[in-house]
Amino acid sequence: MPGLLLGDEFPNFEADTTVGRIKFHDFLGNSWGILFSHPRDFTPVCTTELACAARISNEFKKRGVKMIALSIDSVEDHRNWSKDVMAFNSDAESALPFPIIADDKRELSVQLGMLDPDERDKDGLPLTARCVFVVGPDKKLKLSILYPATTGRNFDELLRVIDSLQLTAQKKVATPVDWKPGDKVMVIPSLSEAEAAALFPNGVTTKEVPSGKKYLRYTQP
Ligand code: BEZ
Numbered sequence: 001m002p003g004l005l006l007g008d009e010f011p012n013f014e015a016d017t018t019v020g021r022i023k024f025h026d027f028l029g030n031s032w033g034i035l036f037s038h039p040r041d042f043t044p045v046c047t048t049e050l051a052c053a054a055r056i057s058n059e060f061k062k063r064g065v066k067m068i069a070l071s072i073d074s075v076e077d078h079r080n081w082s083k084d085v086m087a088f089n090s091d092a093e094s095a096l097p098f099p100i101i102a103d104d105k106r107e108l109s110v111q112l113g114m115l116d117p118d119e120r121d122k123d124g125l126p127l128t129a130r131c132v133f134v135v136g137p138d139k140k141l142k143l144s145i146l147y148p149a150t151t152g153r154n155f156d157e158l159l160r161v162i163d164s165l166q167l168t169a170q171k172k173v174a175t176p177v178d179w180k181p182g183d184k185v186m187v188i189p190s191l192s193e194a195e196a197a198a199l200f201p202n203g204v205t206t207k208e209v210p211s212g213k214k215y216l217r218y219t220q221p
Pocket of ligand 1: 039040043044045046047119127149150
């Protein structure tokens with residue numbers, strides 16, 4: 001069964017969080033959003049991940065992206081563990097700068113395909129995997145990534161993909177391998193040469209290849 005697909009409207013779920021009960025679409029407002037799940041509170045890799053997310057939360061804010069985490073633990077556990085996360089950052093006086101959803105009944109985790117069958121709690125129930133969903137201001141799913149519980153994510157890479165998503169939402173370009181903001185981008189294949197020339201006043205350069213096909217077109221956005 002395919003789960004949520006790119007372009008699908010993200011469910012407007014209701015959930016208890018560390019900042020009270022939310023309806024997801026109201027929580028997002030007109031912003032972009034990133035929902036990232038972790039397997040369990042009070043575990044090592046999750047602590048390093050959420051601490052990193054907290055340290056760079058201003059970078060998400062700058063990009064107009066609202067952050068929210070999720071695991072199958074209770075609000076009370078989330079609140080207690082948040083203090084460990086901030087202490088790990090040597091910033092124990094500050095609050096975690098984003099809420100955490102308490103999916104202790106695993107309802108959302110099942111609905112959104114977030115469980116990792118290989119990692120289970122003491123009762124044999126699966127833990128949440130490390131899911132990432134990026135949702136646009138139109139509430140549609142723009143990106144999903146799924147890591148197993150045993151592999152921590154790279155939050156700098158998540159900022160990089162958000163930069164790409166936000167750029168490509170505005171301009172008819174695609175970002176090549178290892179692209180970073182400021183680098184050249186590629187003109188999307190569906191644009192004709194005339195359309196590309198009109199849309200990109202900085203010019204379009206085409207790399208010659210043995211096939212003679214002119215598909216490797218770069219521009220500076
Ligand atoms: C961790 O966060 O360290 C972790 C959680 C569940 C399974 C494996 C690692």
